[in-house]
Amino acid sequence: MTRQVPSTCPYCGVGCGIVISVAGERIVWVDDQPGNLSSEGMLCVKGRFGTTFVNHRDRLATPLIRRGGELQPASWDEALDLVAMRFAEHRGRFGSFASAKATNEDAFIQQKFVRLVMGTNNIDHCTRLCHSPSVEAMLQQFGSGATSNSYSDYEASSCIMLVGCDPGSNHPVIASRMRRAIDTRGTRLIVVNPRRIDMCDRATIFLQSRPGTDVSLFNGMARAILDAGLANTGFIAARTEGYEAWLAAVREVTVEQCAEVCGVAAEDLRMAALLYANPPQLDAREPGSCLVWGMGVTQHTNGTDNAHALLNLALFTGQLGRPGSGVSPLRGQNNVQGCGDAGCIPDSLPGYQRYDEAVPAPFEELWGGGLPRVPGLKATDMVEQIAGGTIRAMYIVGENPLLSEPNLHHATELIRSLDFLVVQDLFLHETAQLADVVLPACSFAEKDGTFTNSERRVQRVRRAIAPVGESRPDWEIVCDIARRMCAHSGLDTRQFSYSGPAEIFAEMARLTPFLRGMSYERLDREGGLQWPCPEPGHPGTSYLYGESFPRGLGKFVPVRQAAAAEELPDTEYPLILNTGRMLYHWHGGTITRRVEALMERAGALPVAIHPDDAAAAGIVENDTVVLFSRRGRVSGAAVLTDSVRAGSVFIPFVRLGESAANFLTNSAYDAQSRIPEYKVCAVRIEKKRERKDAAGAPGIGRERA
Amino acid sequence: MSLILNGDEVEAGGSVLDAVLAAGIELPHLCKDDNLPAIGACRTCLVEADGRIVAACSFPASMAKRVDTETKTARRIRRGVLELTLAMQAERGDEGGPLAGETASTASREGAAVDRFAVRTGRAVDATSPFFSFHEAACILCGRCVVACQDLQHISAIGLAGRGRDTRVTPGAADTFRESICTSCGSCVAACPTSALRPRGGAE
Numbered sequence: 001m002t003r004q005v006p007s008t009c010p011y012c013g014v015g016c017g018i019v020i021s022v023a024g025e026r027i028v029w030v031d032d033q034p035g036n037l038s039s040e041g042m043l044c045v046k047g048r049f050g051t052t053f054v055n056h057r058d059r060l061a062t063p064l065i066r067r068g069g070e071l072q073p074a075s076w077d078e079a080l081d082l083v084a085m086r087f088a089e090h091r092g093r094f095g096s097f098a099s100a101k102a103t104n105e106d107a108f109i110q111q112k113f114v115r116l117v118m119g120t121n122n123i124d125h126c127t128r129l130c131h132s133p134s135v136e137a138m139l140q141q142f143g144s145g146a147t148s149n150s151y152s153d154y155e156a157s158s159c160i161m162l163v164g165c166d167p168g169s170n171h172p173v174i175a176s177r178m179r180r181a182i183d184t185r186g187t188r189l190i191v192v193n194p195r196r197i198d199m200c201d202r203a204t205i206f207l208q209s210r211p212g213t214d215v216s217l218f219n220g221m222a223r224a225i226l227d228a229g230l231a232n233t234g235f236i237a238a239r240t241e242g243y244e245a246w247l248a249a250v251r252e253v254t255v256e257q258c259a260e261v262c263g264v265a266a267e268d269l270r271m272a273a274l275l276y277a278n279p280p281q282l283d284a285r286e287p288g289s290c291l292v293w294g295m296g297v298t299q300h301t302n303g304t305d306n307a308h309a310l311l312n313l314a315l316f317t318g319q320l321g322r323p324g325s326g327v328s329p330l331r332g333q334n335n336v337q338g339c340g341d342a343g344c345i346p347d348s349l350p351g352y353q354r355y356d357e358a359v360p361a362p363f364e365e366l367w368g369g370g371l372p373r374v375p376g377l378k379a380t381d382m383v384e385q386i387a388g389g390t391i392r393a394m395y396i397v398g399e400n401p402l403l404s405e406p407n408l409h410h411a412t413e414l415i416r417s418l419d420f421l422v423v424q425d426l427f428l429h430e431t432a433q434l435a436d437v438v439l440p441a442c443s444f445a446e447k448d449g450t451f452t453n454s455e456r457r458v459q460r461v462r463r464a465i466a467p468v469g470e471s472r473p474d475w476e477i478v479c480d481i482a483r484r485m486c487a488h489s490g491l492d493t494r495q496f497s498y499s500g501p502a503e504i505f506a507e508m509a510r511l512t513p514f515l516r517g518m519s520y521e522r523l524d525r526e527g528g529l530q531w532p533c534p535e536p537g538h539p540g541t542s543y544l545y546g547e548s549f550p551r552g553l554g555k556f557v558p559v560r561q562a563a564a565a566e567e568l569p570d571t572e573y574p575l576i577l578n579t580g581r582m583l584y585h586w587h588g589g590t591i592t593r594r595v596e597a598l599m600e601r602a603g604a605l606p607v608a609i610h611p612d613d614a615a616a617a618g619i620v621e622n623d624t625v626v627l628f629s630r631r632g633r634v635s636g637a638a639v640l641t642d643s644v645r646a647g648s649v650f651i652p653f654v655r656l657g658e659s660a661a662n663f664l665t666n667s668a669y670d671a672q673s674r675i676p677e678y679k680v681c682a683v684r685i686e687k688k689r690e691r692k693d694a695a696g697a698p699g700i701g702r703e704r705a
Numbered sequence: 706m707s708l709i710l711n712g713d714e715v716e717a718g719g720s721v722l723d724a725v726l727a728a729g730i731e732l733p734h735l736c737k738d739d740n741l742p743a744i745g746a747c748r749t750c751l752v753e754a755d756g757r758i759v760a761a762c763s764f765p766a767s768m769a770k771r772v773d774t775e776t777k778t779a780r781r782i783r784r785g786v787l788e789l790t791l792a793m794q795a796e797r798g799d800e801g802g803p804l805a806g807e808t809a810s811t812a813s814r815e816g817a818a819v820d821r822f823a824v825r826t827g828r829a830v831d832a833t834s835p836f837f838s839f840h841e842a843a844c845i846l847c848g849r850c851v852v853a854c855q856d857l858q859h860i861s862a863i864g865l866a867g868r869g870r871d872t873r874v875t876p877g878a879a880d881t882f883r884e885s886i887c888t889s890c891g892s893c894v895a896a897c898p899t900s901a902l903r904p905r906g907g908a909e
Binding site for chain 2: 029031032034041042043044045048049052168172176179180183583584596597598600601
């Protein structure tokens with residue numbers, strides 16, 4: 001007997017609707033959901049074929065406690081008692097990472113535990129490593145840190161500008177929706193990327209800019225728009241402030257100067273600017289432009305400046321607040337939007353409510369305890385401050401920082417030096433191997449809950465199979481730890497007693513103004529709903545900023561080009577390393593390395609190198625090559641391609657074998673957002689002396705059966 | 706708009722097939738996936754509309770006054786088309802896969818004979834992708850996979866090549882799916898009504 005369970009894909013932030021077919025307690029097939037408004041019947045390879053990790057033999061089946069240096073199986077009671085006791089000892093020196101792969105309910109409970117029971121705001125999640133500059137910049141300029149529009153706006157737009165992202169690899173269904181707009185409506189595409197991504201095949205203009213020069217690029221575009229008289233003066237006058245100061249900064253540069261800095265043709269830069277500011281009329285719809293960006297903008301020491309420069313362009317041209325326009329930071333993880341919405345960030349409570357006088361009161365009243373007022377540490381700072389003793393115990397849920405942090409040798413040393421580390425996850429990954437206690441968590445397929453996708457759509461996740469081994473949903477585990485600690489904290493254990501995720505969601509909705517109109521009952525009946533949805537009769541919101549910004553007026557923030565990166569090539573390390581994603585793996589690969597078909601398709605780390613650089617180093621296609629930076633080395637298979645600029649190499653940050661990009665990357669941070677500079681560091685490449693069969697990936701060259 | 710469908714008045718927009726399926730009437734539609742636009746290739750949804758035989762999937766309901774799915778002529782022609790369709794499959798039976806048996810169950814409901822015509826001989830297999838495989842012997846050339854790839858995902862990695870009895874599904878200009886521009890999204894596998902495209906692993 002096969003049964004079908006509708007749910008939401010666990011991979012990227014697109015949030016595709018899936019239907020899981022289950023026989024016994026195994027997933028036998030994942031199908032698309034034609035009626036889902038985010039995915040419209042589409043899936044990608046990871047969603048459709050990549051969920052076998054759920055039943056992988058590596059799944060953690062019991063809690064583990066380190067005894068005599070070894071992690072050994074333990075009962076839940078033993079493990080939870082130990083965790084509760086040691087956490088209590090470490091109040092004041094405690095930090096926690098929440099998981100953007102877990103549900104809203106899991107995230108909400110975790111931040112409640114950290115704030116109410118541990119008495120600290122030291123809680124953060126992986127947005128610190130991906131879109132924290134976008135969120136910082138949007139909060140400053142608009143007063144809200146989310147995508148302003150919906151995927152349907154890409155299809156209703158006349159021009160899409162894709163900056164520093166590769167949706168074909170990382171958001172495949174969004175890429176399909178964009179291709180549909182381009183193929184059927186004639187929507188124009190501008191691609192800004194140091195790498196020629198697949199979407200360039202359909203681009204009207206491709207600006208292959210130098211890494212780290214985004215501020216120049218966008219200021220140059222602004223200058224071109226200004227010179228052409230295409231500033232949206234009506235919008236600027238009615239809806240914005242700070243225009244004059246910003247304009248002064250833009251007037252300091254010319255289009256030609258900017259193009260020179262970015263390494264692109266001035267004419268291309270000008271054309272892109274005019275196309276974005278003045279998109280063509282394609283049909284009866286009012287022409288609009290969408291701005292879509294990814295980590296290429298943010299993962300720089302000047303990441304927040306880059307995001308400001310980009311958002312200024314949208315304000316300058318008025319390309320937001322109506323259908324077919326808007327600004328979209330493409331969110332990476334399935335629930336990275338929701339994890340932030342639920343309050344897993346160090347400076348605000350659920351719903352991005354900052355610690356102003358009045359805000360904590362409803363929380364303290366409902367939760368029956370005081371909340372800490374001191375802002376917490378950001379994820380990257382928590383790790384760096386282990387050295388100084390500020391953080392001595394950590395609770396890491398559904399994250400693997402020892403693949404995702406920069407400069408991994410350095411990060412590993414720090415994490416290893418903690419007094420007490422608890423890791424809660426599906427697999428015994430690199431970070432879990434260093435833990436004192438490991439707690440087995442359920443995957444998305446074994447629990448109920450909600451995910452919030454990149455277009456702010458809250459969608460149901462439904463239990464399809466029984467928990468694997470003794471694994472349990474994250475929220476249940478956190479509640480069990482919290483209840484053990486309530487007595488000593490003067491809290492009522494009922495604060496952590498829930499009948500299920502629906503009750504948790506109801507509490508979250510009650511405390512979060514923009515979710516107040518949502519409930520499981522509505523989500524089950526109507527399908528996903530987009531926030532803001534402030535009251536039960538509200539239909540949800542497909543685009544923001546139609547009338548005003550949450551902060552009132554949109555704010556221009558003047559930015560000037562700073563140094564392109566902290567570490568640039570020199571004679572010893574002559575190449576720029578760029579990192580990113582690939583279609584057949586998910587991020588560090590903790591999950592996708594446990595999907596056999598994905599490993600068969602992509603088992604070797606591809607090192608993309610320009611043919612000129614390869615020739616200079618005597619490297620041919622498929623050679624095993626070694627990349628060295630000042631911090632480490634990795635090896636992979638050479639892929640000769642002019643899709644990368646000469647003088648640069650690209651590798652995805654998935655770990656394959658012993659190789660992971662973050663052994664090379666630099667622990668240099670953007671001052672405001674504390675995001676690491678994953679996108680630029682200096683490396684040297686060498687052909688591996690002892691030549692092995694680099695084609696390593698099984699399946700390559702297989703005969704047609 | 707309304708029309709008389711098998712004697713009952715029903716409200717109808719869209720195609721005749723939409724009206725038929727909305728009324729809960731079974732009708733073969735091997736090349737029309739619920740998720741994809743009509744192709745009009747397989748001719749297994751033929752019905753009688755105001756005395757003419759039309760393909761329900763692509764005939765607008767607004768152009769019909771009276772539609773009958775079960776007239777003697779409609780049933781006979783449908784059966785003939787299905788028997789020709791079955792002759793395209795060198796491989797018989799239920800091979801598993803997401804929509805397995807759609808052809809088989811349709812044929813039995815319509816009373817089509819499995820062996821009326823000589824079968825097509827194409828038996829190529831492409832198992833180069835670790836995610837799915839293609840079995841020409843089970844393919845009825847309905848074109849759903851082509852539409853799924855082209856009009857849903859906008860990849861265009863699959864096409865139909867050749868003419869007449871030599872027509873076949875191919876991975877575009879490439880020799881194998883592995884070497885093609887295919888992104889392995891599996892929309893073609895989900896759309897295939899015969900499991901000619903089928904997931905690797907359990908259902909293979």
